[in-house]
Amino acid sequence: MTKNTFGFDNKVSRRSMLKLTGAALVAPMIWVKNSEAAQQQVIIRSPGGAYDEIRKKLIFEPFREKTGIRVVPVAMTSAKMEAMIRSGNVEVDIIDNDDSVILQWENELAPLAYDKFKFTDPADILPQYKHDSYVGNFVYASVMGYNTGKYNKNTVPSNWADFWDYKKIPGTRALADMDTGGPDIEFALIADGVPIDKLYPLDLPRAFKSLSRIKPGISKFWTSGALSVQMLSTGDADVSSVWSTRILKGIENGAPLAINWNQHAVHLQAYAVFKKAKNPENAQKLVDFCLSKDVQSKFSSLWNSGPVTKTAYEALTPELREKIPGGERTQQHGFLLDAGWWAKNRTEVGKEWAKWALNS
Template sequence: MSNSTFKPKNTISRRSMLKITGAALVAPMIWVKNSEAAQERVVIRSPGGAYDDIRKKLIYEPFTKETGIRVIPVATTTAKLHAMIRSGNIELDIIDNDDSVLLQWADELAALDYAHFKYTDPADILPEYKHDNYVGNFVYADVMGYNTGKFNSASVPANWVDFWDYKKIPGTRALADVDTGGPNLEFALLADGVPMDKLYPLDLPRAFKALSRIKPGISKFWTSGALSVQMLSTGDADVSSVWSTRILKGMESGAPLAINWNQHSVHVQAYAALKKAKNLENAQKLIDFCLSKEVQSKFSSLWNSGPVTETAYKALTPELREKIPGGDRTREHGFLLDANWWAKNRNEVGKEWAKWSLNS
């Protein structure tokens, strides 16, 4: 209450007394909030949900106990991130997102201070995931998933050429929609005979021509990881592209699902600190902490994802290595998605997809 509106009287009415006591009750809460604001902090963009639940116990709370720095995860969309960065009103310190998404803001990302890492040996980070201004967090894969009521390991399409041949190998198919951020253009090109090591730069006309060939055999282009697993579990799709982390959770829940790892694509979830971050030093410390061997290996077991450091991968049990991308499996049967290509061409892909959807 300001001095301009408060007029002292000799007597205090019941309404005035309620206002005063109410203010006294609110004051301690304001003090708590102000004290929290004064605490060292770091604000990180996060996917949210179960992901944050795991990371709160595994990373954020131990990091706060170790450093005194409070971690504030904020779940937000790519569109909101883009608007924030464009406005220059930076409220986040770290972005935790797909590397191909991060790279669209490459000029806004701070150099990572590997030289002062305390919890992680920078030399332990696998070179394909280590970059000047961003670094891998974990890896997952786009795989061929199938319903075991329809296929088994011998009868499922052996590769994407077979997947495309829905007349020779009957069964309902599904693929990713453009709304997922990345339709399965690589798989379309593999189905058209392009070798895994010759995919990039992607030949868009050839990829969409291949998609037109399989479109009659597609029951639905899925728009979320949850939907892809649901379709496979219920039999609405017998075989589909699907994110490895999603289908593995379904398998753990008892759904009749399995994975064909041949010709899988590896995606990198990555960290980057923003140049204009208000807590840049704290951001560097949290990224360092997140890449430690203990965090990397434990998170892999909880999220069914691949670690980005060599020692963490070696620390995994043989059983866990069988469930995740990385190591010899990816070297022999998979490829790394080209994040730079997608960062530069995602808008063009969206335009081509819109035209293709209308005309094919």
């Protein structure tokens, strides 16, 4: 995916943890009292926590008032989702997850009924986020975050090559661990000279060689979005890769942090409907509702994320646009992660990471 694919006029916890191992392999059972009740609800896999609290007020309750359909959010790991699918008893209608995780179950997904949308104009959805069997929910980014007690915008590493040069630009560094679902392979390649529009398919041997160069300068590979912000806030790391939604929340809470947006990586949180969904029509209606202009723009302001529709982005204030990925900023300084590559290669990356971590 090249950086000129972001077609605006102007443009989590890691939303959902992608950890694929160490989780219980028993899918939860979601019971309904009778078939009539089942027809008037929709069950969505959701990250939970503060995310669900926002969406309950902004989306779930208004959706029920407009349609009579109750939304039931269920927190579920990828491992539990996999177990549920293998059992053949799909108790969830919609997945709300990272697009590269969703694509692991591509054959289990139903086509999205864009032609039946009533709340959203399908033509308003930006093309890089619109697919036959899944569609964007919101975007966020992996960025270079730093502690303002150590650096300012003129002294922080200006790009990933500078970040890698820890001898020239002193300061403790941190990067993402495999436990986050995807270590900073793209940033390792960019630091090694690969142009951001030539990243895919990722050259893993080259990436791990690059990671070996930076490893002596890394204080820790962080395993969660909360840990990355904590390290930056306390000075355990002066500069680190970090998820934009996480660091922006830290800044709102008064942490001495700032962002360098150069060479940022855009992540897509997305929706998909299962072929075996028990409430397929209700699921399609909820996806439609979630992509409406008001929902998209209001959620962006509450979650510090980017919308996936053109009109919602255009409705944002200039102040909010400065805080989120998208638009001219991403056209000029960022790129969209290739979900298809990660869906096919995450297991291989995990194996290579384990070997590299043990031997390097």
